[in-house]
Amino acid sequence: MKEERKWNMIVKERTKPEELVILQTLKARMELEEKDAQNLRTLEKGYEGEVHFDHWFTNHIVESLIINDLLLEVNGTHFQIDSLVITQDRLHLFEVKNLEGDYYLDGDKFKTVAGTEIKNPLHQLSRAESLLKQLLKNLGFYIPLEPHLVFINPEFALLQTPLKSPIILPNQLNRFMDKMNRTTSKLTNKHTKLAEALLSLHIKKSPFSRVPGYDFDRLRKGVICEACGEFLESYSRNKFICRQCESQEHIESVVIRAAKSFQLLFPERKVTTATLYEWIDARIPPKTIRRVLKSNFSAKGECSSTYYE
Ligand SMILES: [Zn+2]
Known part of the structure; x- marks a missing residue:
């Protein structure tokens, strides 16, 4: 202070x-x-x-x-x-x-x-x-x-x-x-x-939290618009444009947000390129996902079992 x-x-x-x-x-x-x-x-x-x-x-x-x-x-x-x-x-x-x-x-x-x-x-x-x-x-x-x-x-x-x-x-x-x-x-x-x-x-984890049960397999996969919550379809020139509210977002930011929302919902699971690829319903190629994860999170593990925190 x-x-x-x-x-x-x-x-x-x-x-x-x-x-x-x-x-x-x-x-x-x-x-x-x-x-x-x-x-x-x-x-x-x-x-x-x-x-x-x-x-x-x-x-x-x-x-x-x-x-x-x-x-x-x-x-x-x-x-x-x-x-x-x-x-x-x-x-x-x-x-x-x-x-x-x-x-x-x-x-x-x-x-x-x-x-x-x-x-x-x-x-x-x-x-x-x-x-x-x-x-x-x-x-x-x-x-x-x-x-x-x-x-x-x-x-x-x-x-x-x-x-x-x-x-x-x-x-x-x-x-x-x-x-x-x-x-x-x-x-x-x-x-x-x-x-x-x-x-x-200060207690970080609230004991009052009432969140329903959910599991990965049953959640709808894809990329969600941050502004309006609509699912985003495809991107061009590295940008997603929302069909509903027309807001734009760079794919890098989309990957970071997707990784963070995955971490929040599944804190016990590891963020890997493959999991995230599935999480965003294959909207962005694995190569790009890996690159973004590498430069924004810290990589743990070796080669094929690399995960990010
Ligand atoms: Zn939108």
Whole structure:
């Protein structure tokens, strides 16, 4: 971590959750069951909201350390944090929701105006808050924690929002940021240590991941357009052009993407020229695949049994 900083610094960038990437890849190559398709839509919507949140948060100009997408564990219990912002005198804990439509709070229940109850995000936030408090205590850090529940979608409304609550509604986002930016903050080594401690505890493999079963033989083979998900047919002058969205991609980039998606779906299998040739349904000659793999991955093994990592 750099010592000199002007204001905020992102110490952990947000990346697309692996579960989401896998489901998006599978969707193109097999028929998803309704529950998996629903899970995919929920994940896509959630991720879209978090990206929107990150964009809004670039307005934050107070000296701080930002950690996105943390998955932590305390006493055997996992919890997820969308964004954690370390400032001089406190930790801001952000839970981001991308719901749209009209909702209301019925006592302890969170409902749509039609009366359908959904999981109360306030409960989720207070759970994360108390588990994080516990973890900080275990680590020996004493710093106040301020939880926020951000509804980022401009089409969201909460009728009768309680006055004292961690809720930030879409029409309050600007004022909330102004208020945050009016505080002064000077970070020290102690804050850096806290960020490092939390980062080191981040769990990479989510135990919540719900991915359906699949096997190589039954997945549809071929090359998929990155922009629209359509299968690409053939290339000319080293470029594939998508028939559906007309986006273009160099064959080298197509091979790299295909190899990466194969690695993601089949981490236990080796990437070889022959496997990849089958994976992309023979759209690119083995000679080209081998050349691209050689220059972008590291080759292991000998001659005919060469594989790439
Ligand atoms: Zn396309």
